[in-house]
Amino acid sequence: MINNLETRYSYVSDYLFINILNTINGRNNVFTDFLEEDGLMVAWLSLMKEKGLLNSEQVEKINESSIDIKKIQLFREQCRSFFLEPETQSKFLESLASNTEKAPLFFDKEFRPTPSTGGTDGLISLIAYDMLTAHHNGLFPKIKKCKSNTCYALFVDTSGRRKWCSMEVCGNRTKARKHYAKKSSE
Numbered sequence: 001m002i003n004n005l006e007t008r009y010s011y012v013s014d015y016l017f018i019n020i021l022n023t024i025n026g027r028n029n030v031f032t033d034f035l036e037e038d039g040l041m042v043a044w045l046s047l048m049k050e051k052g053l054l055n056s057e058q059v060e061k062i063n064e065s066s067i068d069i070k071k072i073q074l075f076r077e078q079c080r081s082f083f084l085e086p087e088t089q090s091k092f093l094e095s096l097a098s099n100t101e102k103a104p105l106f107f108d109k110e111f112r113p114t115p116s117t118g119g120t121d122g123l124i125s126l127i128a129y130d131m132l133t134a135h136h137n138g139l140f141p142k143i144k145k146c147k148s149n150t151c152y153a154l155f156v157d158t159s160g161r162r163k164w165c166s167m168e169v170c171g172n173r174t175k176a177r178k179h180y181a182k183k184s185s186e
């Protein structure tokens with residue numbers, strides 16, 4: 001069991017799908033893929049539940065079957081390249097919709113989706129649904145990558161002015177670097 005998964009993130013998004021896309025990072029110039037760590041998927045699901053981005057029924061259902069990390073990584077890469085190079089990915093939205101078909105979703109009275117099967121297909125189905133909802137709400141053009149070269153985090157830029165995934169982690173660090181570069185050249 002991974003403790004303090006939250007501290008691996010430069011920030012935790014309010015969107016479920018962004019949090020799975022941000023399971024890679026390059027903090028301190030070291031590339032890390034959280035998904036490759038044992039127990040990460042279980043820890044990630046608990047963190048999402050803690051943040052209110054998944055409910056108990058959804059987590060229980062997903063945990064009913066095993067998760068193939070390689071498939072989640074592949075899905076993550078397809079989604080990331082769509083946001084980083086959208087012009088090359090015209091079929092992406094169709095493939096996203098077909099991802100929800102492998103584990104159809106059932107909706108409760110509050111319209112919260114629960115996949116019909118757990119494991120890999122169930123998790124991908126839920127994330128794909130979350131992305132399609134974001135797409136319908138016009139969020140896709142607002143998704144940006146953090147301006148820091150060593151950070152891979154994506155975020156939703158609601159104001160149109162946000163540059164960093166986290167002002168505390170990436171914003172201040174870049175500002176400090178520029179400040180010292182300027183000072184030493186003086």
Ligand SMILES: [Zn+2]
Nearest residue numbers: 146151165170
């Ligand atoms: Zn960042």
